[in-house]
Structure formats: C-alpha cells, structure tokens
Amino acid sequence: MIDFQGYGPRLLDGALLTFELAVLSLILAVALGLLAASAKLSGSRLAHGVATFYTTVVRGVPDLVLMMLLFYGGQIGVNMLTDQLYYAFDIDIFININAFVAGVVTIGFIFGAYMSETFRGAFLAVEEGQMEAARAYGMSGWLAFRRIRFPLMMRHALPGLGNNWMVLLKTTALVSIIGLTDMVRVAAEATKATHEPFLFMIPVALGYLAITSVSELVMLWLRKRYDTGFEEQD
Amino acid sequence: MNRLSPRLVGALLLPMLLGAGVSVQADEAAADGEERDIVRIAVDVPYPPMEYRTPEGELTGFDIDLGNALCERAQFECTWVVQNWDGIIPGLMARKYDAIMSSMRITEARSRRVLFTEPYALSPKVWVARQGRDIDIADRAGLKELNVGVQRGTTQDRYVTERYGDVLDIRRYATADDVAVDMQSGRLDLAFLNYPVALDTLQITRPESDFTQLGPRINSPQSIFGKGNAIAVRPYDRALAEAFNRALDDVYRDGTFERLMQRYFDYDIRPPSRD
Amino acid sequence: MQQWLTEIAPWLAQNDIFTPATLAQYWQGLVNTVQLVFISLLVGVVLAVPLAIARGSRWPWLKWPIWFYTYIFRGTPLLIQLYLAYYGFAFIPGIQETWLWFFIDDPTYPALLAFTLNTAAYTTEIFRGAIKATPRGEIEAARAYGMSKVLAYRRIILPSAFRRALPAYGNEVIFMLHASAIASVVTIMDLTGAAYYVYARFYSPFPAFIFVALVYMALSFGIQGIFRQLEKRMLRHLRSGS
Structure with missing residues (x-):
C-alpha cells in the first residue's frame, strides 16, 4: 500500500469534491447550454444578441481569468443587488456565495457557452417533419419537446456533450488556484510539504484518468441507446 | 425556421434558478451597528507559525489562537474562513467574511480600503x-x-x-x-x-x-x-473594530498574549505601541 | 501616435491603477505569453507530425506507446503536468550539480516542457484523425504513379491531411493560449501573472482582470481571423460547388 504520509483522507475528500464539482457544473452547463441554444434559435433579436455575446466572451477569455472575475465579481455583484434591496425595500438579506458554489457557477457558466454550440447544431439536425408529426398527434409543446425533440436531439448532441464533459472535468483543476480544496490542491500542498511530487500527483492524475475512462464507457452505452431505431452507419 | 416556444425557455430557466444553490442567511449587523454574534475571520494558509493547517486539515497557529482568545473576550462566536492572500481584501469587501486576521500589516494602501484595529504584533x-x-x-x-x-x-x-x-x-x-x-x-x-x-x-x-x-x-x-499586524474589518464596521481593540487590551493585560507568544516564539513580537 | 498619447495622458494621470508602470508590466506579460505559447506550439507541431504517422503504424510497439502518451496527456489536467514538470525534477538529489539544472532553475523551461508535451499530444490526435480521413482514391492514385510510401506521405497524404486538420488545429492554438494562463502559478509573469500582480497591489479585481480579459480576447480573435483566412485559401478546392 502507498504511504500518503497522513494526506490520504484529505486526498479522498479532494477527489470527492472534484467529482461533485464536475457533476454539478455539468448539470448547470447543460441547462445554460440549452437555454443559450434556444435563445440563439428563437426569433428574438435581443435573446440572440445576449446569447451570442455570452458565447463570444467565454470563448475569447481563458478559464482562469473568467474564474477570477466571476469568483470575486460574482459576490460583489450579488451584494450590489442585495444592497439595493435594502435601500429600496428595507429587506436586509445577505447572500453568501461560498467557494464551492462559486466554482460550480463559474465552470457551469463557462461550459454552458460550449454546450450551447453543441445543442444548437443538434436542434437544427432534428428534422422538422418529426415535430410536425408530434403536433399532428396533438402533443403540447413541452410534451413534444420531451418525447420527440429531446431524444432525437441527444443523438446528435452526445459526441459533443461527451467531449465537453472531458474538458470540463480537467478544468475543475483550476479551482485549486482560487482556493478550493479539490484533489489537485491537496496534492500540491502535500508536494510542497513533503517534496514528493510524484507520490501525490500521479495518483491524482490516475484519478482523472479513471473518471474519463468510466465516462467513455458510459458514453458508448448512451450512444447505443440513442441510436436505437437508426440504421448502423459507418 | 426552428423556433422554440417561450414556455419551453421558461421551463429550462426554472430549474436553473432553483439549482443555483446559494445559501441565504441574514446578516445581523450589516448596517444597523447592533452587536453581532457570529464573526467570520479570514486567514491565508499556510503561513506557519502564524496560521497553518495540520496534515489532518485542522487550522492552527498564533493568529488562530490569539483570534479565538479575542473572540472569547468579546463574546463573539468566531468561525475561520480560509482565503487566498490574493483575494483576501476583495473578499472582505464582498462580505465573504467580516474580518481578516492573517498577519496583515497596516499599510497606507490597505488603509484606504479597510479599517484596521490597533496593531497586535510586529513580525520583522x-x-x-x-x-x-x-x-x-x-x-x-x-x-x-x-x-x-x-x-x-x-x-x-x-x-x-x-x-x-x-x-x-x-x-x-x-x-x-x-x-x-x-x-x-x-x-x-x-x-x-x-x-x-x-x-x-x-x-x-x-x-x-x-x-x-x-x-x-x-x-x-x-x-x-507599517506599524504592525492588525485585524482588518470593513470601513463601516467601527463597532467591530472597537470590540477587537477592547479585547486586545484585555489579553495584553491578563497575560494571555504573553502565554500565546511564548508558545510560538522565542523572541518578542509585541508591537512598539505595547512595549 | 503622438497625439493619441497626449490625449490619453491626462486620463492615465487620473487613474491610479493603469499607470505607465503597470502598463509596462502588462506589456511584458503579453510578450511572455506570446513567446511561451508560440514556442510550445512550434515544437508541439514538429513532434506531432512523426508521432501521428507512427501512431497509424502496424507495429504495436510503435503504435501503443504513442497511444498511451496521448491518452495520458489528454486525460489529465495541464495543471498537474505543470506541477510535475516544475517540482518533479527539482527534488531529485544531486540534480543541482548537473547541466540539467540550467533548465530546471528557470520556471520558463518546466512550463515549456509541460505545454509542449500537452499540445503535442492533442495535435498528434488531430493529425492522426486527418491522416486517417485521407480519401482512399488519393492514396491509390499515388501508388499508381509508383510513388514510394515516403514520397506519397510527403506529396499527397500529409499536405491533404494538414488542410483537413486546419480548423481543429486553430481551436487547439486558442486552447493553448487560454491554457497558458496557468503559467502564473509557477511565478512566470505572463499576462495573467501581470493581472495578478496589479490586482494584489491595488486590491481591486475588476480593472486588473477585465483589462487582461480584453487582451486575451483580442489575441483569440486575431488567431481565429488568421485561421479563417488560411482555411479560405487552403480549402478552396473543397468548396468548388458552392
């Protein structure tokens, strides 16, 4: 057994935090991505403009810089809002965005932009005839989305989604720089204390590889599922 | 043209807002100057022996011990928040915590942003x-x-x-x-x-x-x-700074400070104003 | 230029953050970022071309180690690779006395090592995909002309693969520019390092980081524009129908 010199439990905690952070950010990113893709495809010029601005900014600025801006700026922005509430309506609340929430929001926000491109393409790839058929069956908008458009769209979105997930997972390592104790942060602290970089960094690297490898298997299974009813193509 | 209904957009938006997961808490003394019970203090670790973490992850160090002693005197319930040095002042202004006690020197540039207590130590x-x-x-x-x-x-x-x-x-x-x-x-x-x-x-x-x-x-x-290390609070939290100052006087007078100092240092770290 | 300077001079005098000293700091950061990214990309491409060809080889002892290399470097965060490059060699006993120390001493070389190996891994896979997608007809035509394998690669397969790889490679370049922001964690004064410095000095995150975000954005769009032009020129033959 490897001797982690007392850092074992903290490394495990860090791994758990990395995983939770990644999964929650993914959920937020998918939601934001669907929203931004919808906005881009909606007829509204304003929605289209806002969504385009959002994806352009995110794709032009490094994740780390965005993280610094959102992590500190986010709290200041929320405070300005609550201060206004206090002055205007005498409602005194303080919303504390803790580091973990800030991490989730930041990574979700960044990857929402990438997801929106994936979803936009996938929305467009669904044949309109399918939706017309759904309407002809008398399905409501939401039902038609859930039963018809979403499953059909997912088939096209999956490869991009999988790709984004892998990049997102690796991006979570950056939260160690802004002070969250994920597994990279614990490994870095341990490295500096013990001067054993390989002892701590390699298991953490293996942790990432384990998550990506399992994800790849899940993607394969999902792809098969959403491919049901379509002919095998090359 | 592929259009999406506004209802659909709304349906996508709702879980996002609910899922944002911010913790809402009332801030007892945000503006009314009433005595607060909970004080969150930020430290940057590791900075041994002033503040650092044991391998198990527990916070310890001179600042932590002194801070806890001060909080006891002032009857605050103190919690410690770990914050990177880079963001420690913006974090205070952003109300992520109420005070900084992290071997921070009183300097002119910092004094423009925060309110300092009396210096409690001077580390060369x-x-x-x-x-x-x-x-x-x-x-x-x-x-x-x-x-x-x-x-x-x-x-x-x-x-x-x-x-x-x-x-x-x-x-x-x-x-x-x-x-x-x-x-x-x-x-x-x-x-x-x-x-x-x-x-x-x-x-x-x-x-x-x-x-x-x-x-x-x-x-x-x-x-x-500067004149030494001090606790930093937001400029309008005068009452909090005063409470820390009174507690500081107490720990100097009753020997608590000296006891803590001897635990961590074999030299004098008292600021000139306390000599 | 002169007039432009005299116009912004009063504005510069009023604000206490963007002084000539901090602007010089940002400029130095820009130079460092561009150097770091450019050298990594250049060496990365030089490494990636033979690796991509060998990755498609029939010999397992050639193919699998390369697969393993790209798998590891693409599957783990660049930050870990950077930490390993920076701290990994520094604590080997006695290394200070060897000639290697010259490269370990300066933080630029470990960062270059990590960035280069990382981008080479991604670029290998991009080229690999592009080579694999070479239309069979092109290869058969080369064979029919009696070209040797080496000649066919040089004249037919690689040029055609490069063109196909261009859009994906453009993304990789921008990705590398953004990823290079972590160089600041090993004390390199790149653009982000300069922003950190200005931020830590004046305790206000917004001006320091928004300014640097705009610089990165300008660089990103510049790169994007260059690649669009390149694509237009080099992929012209593919759009003959439109």
Missing part, C-alpha cells in the same frame, strides 16, 4: 540565503544575476520591488510556503520573508539548517512596513 522581515553562499545584501552590484522569492502583494514584495527591483530578478509566489519550497529546491538564491515564517519553514536559526539569515531583521521604513 528577513533576508534568507543558503548556508555558505557568499552574498552581501548591502553590495548592490554583487546582487546582479541573483534572484529573490517573495510572496506576491505583500509588504515584502513592495520592499524588494522598490529597493532592489533594478538589480534582483524578483519571483513572486502565491504563498510564502511556495517561496520556502523553491529555496529548498535551490531555484532561489535569496528569499525575503516574514521572520517567523523563515524560522519555521527554513529553520534559519538552527545550526544544522541549510539556510541562514543575512543581515539584521528589517522593520523599517514604516512607509512600507
């Missing part, structure tokens, strides 16, 4: 080099080609930048620990550190240590190093 700064290296700090010409490690944004950073920026290659690190690590690896020729930190991480006074102090301990000019 010191030049450190590897044992046996022949370096003379006073000989500026001899410093060319050498590098020095400092923690970014500290008074040490400012001192080295202003006094030696033209001769030394300055490498700025996120934490003081990183500076010590690169002294040990041999990447750095010099380090300019807080004296207690240099004692603890590089053991500069031990004869068997690889590192040694160069020149005297440095505490001046006051325009850079």
Whole structure:
C-alpha cells in the first residue's frame, strides 16, 4: 500500500469534491447550454444578441481569468443587488456565495457557452417533419419537446456533450488556484510539504484518468441507446 | 425556421434558478451597528507559525489562537474562513467574511480600503540565503544575476520591488510556503520573508539548517512596513473594530498574549505601541 | 501616435491603477505569453507530425506507446503536468550539480516542457484523425504513379491531411493560449501573472482582470481571423460547388 504520509483522507475528500464539482457544473452547463441554444434559435433579436455575446466572451477569455472575475465579481455583484434591496425595500438579506458554489457557477457558466454550440447544431439536425408529426398527434409543446425533440436531439448532441464533459472535468483543476480544496490542491500542498511530487500527483492524475475512462464507457452505452431505431452507419 | 416556444425557455430557466444553490442567511449587523454574534475571520494558509493547517486539515497557529482568545473576550462566536492572500481584501469587501486576521500589516494602501484595529504584533522581515553562499545584501552590484522569492502583494514584495527591483530578478509566489519550497529546491538564491515564517519553514536559526539569515531583521521604513499586524474589518464596521481593540487590551493585560507568544516564539513580537 | 498619447495622458494621470508602470508590466506579460505559447506550439507541431504517422503504424510497439502518451496527456489536467514538470525534477538529489539544472532553475523551461508535451499530444490526435480521413482514391492514385510510401506521405497524404486538420488545429492554438494562463502559478509573469500582480497591489479585481480579459480576447480573435483566412485559401478546392 502507498504511504500518503497522513494526506490520504484529505486526498479522498479532494477527489470527492472534484467529482461533485464536475457533476454539478455539468448539470448547470447543460441547462445554460440549452437555454443559450434556444435563445440563439428563437426569433428574438435581443435573446440572440445576449446569447451570442455570452458565447463570444467565454470563448475569447481563458478559464482562469473568467474564474477570477466571476469568483470575486460574482459576490460583489450579488451584494450590489442585495444592497439595493435594502435601500429600496428595507429587506436586509445577505447572500453568501461560498467557494464551492462559486466554482460550480463559474465552470457551469463557462461550459454552458460550449454546450450551447453543441445543442444548437443538434436542434437544427432534428428534422422538422418529426415535430410536425408530434403536433399532428396533438402533443403540447413541452410534451413534444420531451418525447420527440429531446431524444432525437441527444443523438446528435452526445459526441459533443461527451467531449465537453472531458474538458470540463480537467478544468475543475483550476479551482485549486482560487482556493478550493479539490484533489489537485491537496496534492500540491502535500508536494510542497513533503517534496514528493510524484507520490501525490500521479495518483491524482490516475484519478482523472479513471473518471474519463468510466465516462467513455458510459458514453458508448448512451450512444447505443440513442441510436436505437437508426440504421448502423459507418 | 426552428423556433422554440417561450414556455419551453421558461421551463429550462426554472430549474436553473432553483439549482443555483446559494445559501441565504441574514446578516445581523450589516448596517444597523447592533452587536453581532457570529464573526467570520479570514486567514491565508499556510503561513506557519502564524496560521497553518495540520496534515489532518485542522487550522492552527498564533493568529488562530490569539483570534479565538479575542473572540472569547468579546463574546463573539468566531468561525475561520480560509482565503487566498490574493483575494483576501476583495473578499472582505464582498462580505465573504467580516474580518481578516492573517498577519496583515497596516499599510497606507490597505488603509484606504479597510479599517484596521490597533496593531497586535510586529513580525520583522528577513533576508534568507543558503548556508555558505557568499552574498552581501548591502553590495548592490554583487546582487546582479541573483534572484529573490517573495510572496506576491505583500509588504515584502513592495520592499524588494522598490529597493532592489533594478538589480534582483524578483519571483513572486502565491504563498510564502511556495517561496520556502523553491529555496529548498535551490531555484532561489535569496528569499525575503516574514521572520517567523523563515524560522519555521527554513529553520534559519538552527545550526544544522541549510539556510541562514543575512543581515539584521528589517522593520523599517514604516512607509512600507507599517506599524504592525492588525485585524482588518470593513470601513463601516467601527463597532467591530472597537470590540477587537477592547479585547486586545484585555489579553495584553491578563497575560494571555504573553502565554500565546511564548508558545510560538522565542523572541518578542509585541508591537512598539505595547512595549 | 503622438497625439493619441497626449490625449490619453491626462486620463492615465487620473487613474491610479493603469499607470505607465503597470502598463509596462502588462506589456511584458503579453510578450511572455506570446513567446511561451508560440514556442510550445512550434515544437508541439514538429513532434506531432512523426508521432501521428507512427501512431497509424502496424507495429504495436510503435503504435501503443504513442497511444498511451496521448491518452495520458489528454486525460489529465495541464495543471498537474505543470506541477510535475516544475517540482518533479527539482527534488531529485544531486540534480543541482548537473547541466540539467540550467533548465530546471528557470520556471520558463518546466512550463515549456509541460505545454509542449500537452499540445503535442492533442495535435498528434488531430493529425492522426486527418491522416486517417485521407480519401482512399488519393492514396491509390499515388501508388499508381509508383510513388514510394515516403514520397506519397510527403506529396499527397500529409499536405491533404494538414488542410483537413486546419480548423481543429486553430481551436487547439486558442486552447493553448487560454491554457497558458496557468503559467502564473509557477511565478512566470505572463499576462495573467501581470493581472495578478496589479490586482494584489491595488486590491481591486475588476480593472486588473477585465483589462487582461480584453487582451486575451483580442489575441483569440486575431488567431481565429488568421485561421479563417488560411482555411479560405487552403480549402478552396473543397468548396468548388458552392
């Protein structure tokens, strides 16, 4: 057994935090991505403009810089809002965005932009005839989305989604720089204390590889599922 | 044309808002100056022996012990928040916590942003080099080609930048620990550190240590190093600063300060105002 | 230029953050970022071309180690690779006395090592995909002309693969520019390092980071524009129908 010199439990905690952070950010990113893709495809010029601005900014600025801006700026922005509430309506609340929430929001926000491109393409790839058929069956908008458009769209979105997930997972390592104790942060602290970089960094690297490898298997299974009813193509 | 109904957009938006997961809490004394019970104090770790974490992850150190003693006197319920040095003042202004107690020097630039209590300690700064290296700090010409490690944004950073920026290659690190690590690896020729930190991480006074102090301990000019370390609060939280000041008087008077000082240091760290 | 300077001079005098000193800091950061990214990309491409060809080889002892290399470097965060490059060699006992120390001493070389190996891994896979997608007809035509394998690669397969790889490679270049922001954690004064410095000095995150974000954005769009032009020129033959 490897001797982690007392850092074992903290490394495990860090791994758990990395995983939770990644999964929650993914959920937020998918939601934001669907929203931004919808906005881009909606007829509204304003929605289209806002969504385009959002994806352009995110794709032009490094994740780390965005993280610094959102992590500190986010709290200041929320405070300005609550201060206004206090002055205007005498409602005194303080919303504390803790580091973990800030991490989730930041990574979700960044990857929402990438997801929106994936979803936009996938929305467009669904044949309109399918939706017309759904309407002809008398399905409501939401039902038609859930039963018809979403499953059909997912088939096209999956490869991009999988790709984004892998990049997102690796991006979570950056939260160690802004002070969250994920597994990279614990490994870095341990490295500096013990001067054993390989002892701590390699298991953490293996942790990432384990998550990506399992994800790849899940993607394969999902792809098969959403491919049901379509002919095998090359 | 592929259009989506507004209802659909709404349906997608709702779980997002609910899922944002912010914790809402009332802030007892945000504006009304009423005595607050919970005080959140930020520290930057590791900065041994002032504040650091045990391998198990527990916070400890001189600032932590003194801070807890002060909170007991002032009857605050204190919680400690770990915050990177880089963001420690913006975090205070952003109300992520109510005070900073992290060996922060009172300086003019900082005083423009935050309100300081009376100084509670004065830790000198010191030049450190590897044992046996022949370096003379006073000989500026001899410093060319050498590098020095400092923690970014500290008074040490400012001192080295202003006094030696033209001769030394300055490498700025996120934490003081990183500076010590690169002294040990041999990447750095010099380090300019807080004296207690240099004692603890590089053991500069031990004869068997690889590192040694160069020149005297440095505490001046006051325009850079200030009057000492103090607790920082938001400018409008005067009541909180006053409460800390009263508690400080108490711990100096009843010997608690001296007891804590002796636990961590074998030299005097009392600021001039308390001598 | 002169007039422009005299116009912004009063504005510069009023604000206490964007002084000539901090602007010089940002400029130095820009130079460092561009150097770091450019050298990594250049060496990365030089490494990636033979690796991509060998990755498609029939010999397992050639193919699998390369697969393993790209798998590891693409599957783990660049930050870990950077930490390993920076701290990994520094603590090997006695290394200070060897000639290798010259490269370990300066933080630029470990960062270059990590960045280069990382981008080479991604670029290998991009080229690999592009080579694999070479239309069979092109290869058969080369064979029919009696070209040797080496000649066919040089004249037919690689040029055609490069063109196909261009859009994906453009993304990789921008990705590398953004990823290079972590160089600041090993004390390199790149653009982000300069922003950190200004931020730590004046305690206000917004001006320091928004300014640097705009610089990165300008660089990103510049790169994007260059690649669009390149694509237009080099992929012209593919759009003959439109």
